Structures are given as C-alpha cells and as structure tokens.
Amino acid sequence: MSTKYVLDPADRRRLLASPAGWIACGFGSGLTPKAQGTFGSLAAILPWLLLRDLPLSAWIAVIVAAFGIGVWACDVAGRLLGVADHRSLVWDEFVGQWIALLPALFAPWWAVAAGFILFRVFDVWKPWPIAWFDRRVKGGLGVMLDDVIAGIVAAIALFAILHFIR
Template structure:
C-alpha cells in the first residue's frame, strides 16, 4: 500500500470531491497511522449514525460503500496508485460495520469494536488478504475493509452476547 506523499498528488486529490471523500475528509493525510486516524475520525459521524433505526443504518452503509467504490476508484486513478494508505473512506465504512452490534450497546463495546476492526484490518486474515490482493479499482480499495469490518462485527457480537448473558 503506497501513501500519498507528493505535494502534486495531495493537490490533485484535494481539488476534487472524490479525493476529499477517499481521504476521509483529510483524516487520511495524518502522518501518524492514517488508517487508525481514519478509523478514529469515523467515530464522529458514527455517533449520529447510531441513532438511526437499524434498517436506515444498513442503507447508509450500502450508500457509503457505493460512494467509496466510486470516490476511491476515481481518486486512485488520478494519482496512479492502487490503494494508497491515505485513502481511509474504506476505514469509515469498515468501522461502521464493525460497530453494528453496539449501536445501542455499552461504551466498552465501541472501544472493543474499534480495536477488533483495526486488528482485522492490519492482520488481514483470509478473505481480507485475498480481497486486498485480488480486487482492483474502487472495489479493491473498499472490499478488504468491509470484510475486516464484518469479521470484527461477528467477534464483537459474540463477545457482547456472552457478556450480557452473565
């Protein structure tokens, strides 16, 4: 995964709405762990999104995914990179997926969901690694983080279920 380091690349991305979206409204330009910065930035809109009824939440996720495929695909072509580390819209969507089990859950569930998503996103177990290496364009940028988010959501749902039984 290459980063967006050249000033010309940054200018090209920031000159278009698709670049702003792909960069997570600038959070992906963090010099420190842009994926983690993007996941943290995703928590701000999530605070409002979590108030939606779950069907509306799922609709927003689908729309955000489609928007990410479009924006990340166009922006990646513009700078000539496959999946730049600065593109963090995929972290937004993956993080929102990971937090699905705790929309109305305990605060510790949010922290655990964040940690689990980052774990699966960095570790990239199968099929996350397959998606990261095999898919191209905007779908390739988005798919691995969606799979990491789904895996994190599954583990988080299990933990919340087990702990709320006690």
C-alpha cells in the same frame, strides 16, 4: 506520482481539489503522515456517534450508500494519485468501521472502543478471507471490499463478545 506511503504536496492538492479525493481521504483524516488507517477509523467514529440513533434499517442504507460512493471515490482518487490503494484513501476504513460498530448500536459505551480495536486488528492482520480479496480485487471495489470484510469479521467478534458478557 506518489508511492503507496508518501503523499507529496502536489498529490495532496490534486486529491483535495476533487470531490472524489476529498471523500476518499476521509475528509482529510487520511492525510496524516503516519497511521492513516487508524486516523481514518477514528474519524469514522464521529459521524457514527452523530447517527447512532438511526434505526438499523437506516444504518444498513447508510452503509450500502457509503460503500457505493466509496467504490467510485477510491477509484477516481487512486487514478489521480497513480496508486490504486494509497494509504491516504481511508473511506474504506469509514465503511468498515461502521460495519464493525453495528453491534455497538445496542451496547454499552465500551463496545465502541472494542469495535474500533477489533476492526483495526482485522484490517491490519488481514486473515483469510480478507487477504484473499485484498490481493485479487483491484480498483475502487478492491480498496473497499477488504475493509468491508474486516468490518464484518470484527462485527461478528464484537457480537460474540457482547453475547458472552451479558
């Protein structure tokens, strides 16, 4: 079985053979050898751009559905790998990034870059309460929850930046 950092070829095949694994690894974006979370967050921007014109209510529905799917997919994939929160599981970055970019739906293009940076900072730094949830909640819910909270904090920070710049 793999460690939290190394994904051997057998683990990669097992992950990609499962629909849950395919989703959990962000359609392959989490299979990079390094900076999996960053690549997952970058990959999340493409569907965000494609769906950018959805009304806010539809975005909320997409995020809620993606969160539920992510809890299931990350739980199944974590059990397949034997590591609950393996670095290759980046669906949580997709959902967290989409939350962080909610204020960018109504903002200039640079807000997407700012939202990306803010999300990565909070996801890596894990200030309270993100770290508290990261340590205490396990399984698929634990994988997803800390990134959702990081996304919320990043969205609040981006909203504040946009508010003060206008």
